[in-house]
Amino acid sequence: MDDCDTCDSVGVPGVGALPWDIDATTEALIDRVRAGRMHELRGDVPLxxxxxxxxxxxxxxxxxxxxxxxxxxxxxxxxxxxxxxxLRHAERTDIDHRQWGAVPPRAR
Ligand SMILES: [Zn+2]
Structure with missing residues (x-):
């Protein structure tokens, strides 16, 4: 991405054709939220x-x-x-424009 150390370092490249490492990138986001560098705005579920x-x-x-x-x-x-x-930058308005679906109950 561009010109932000916090954003630039969040995406961990995946192996082979996978653009991002799902576990490592999610963990990087969680780490930054815990460190007070990022803030969860909205998601289907918590990170x-x-x-x-x-x-x-x-x-x-x-x-x-x-x-x-x-x-x-x-x-x-x-x-x-x-x-x-x-993983990309988005507009704030994308949050409101998204069709948020119901989250199924967690599998036990
Ligand atoms: Zn940033």
């Missing part, structure tokens, strides 16, 4: 629950919008059961 929900395959796309408190932009982190993860 910590994205991978368990992905693995449950109860929901096919799971997204989270996280604000970077360093540059003020919004990061979109999207996971897809049978697709590639997406």
């Amino acid at each position: 910590e629950d994205m991978i368990p929900l992905l693995e449950s395959e109860l929901m096919y796309t799971i997204v989270s919008f996280v604000e970077c408190l360093d540059c003020g932009r919004v990061l979109f982190w999207g996971l897809c059961v049978r697709g590639n993860p997406i």
Whole structure:
């Protein structure tokens, strides 16, 4: 991405065709939120629950919008059961425009 140390370092490249390492990138986002460098704006579930929900395959796309408190932009982190993860900057209005689906109860 561009010109922000906090945003630039969040995406951990994946292996082979995978653009991003899902576990490491999610963990990097969680670390930055805990460190007060980012702020979770809205997601289908909290960042910590994205991978368990992905693995449950109860929901096919799971997204989270996280604000970077360093540059003020919004990061979109999207996971897809049978697709590639997406990490990009987003507009704040994307949050309101998204069709937020119901989150299924967590698999036990
Ligand atoms: Zn940033």
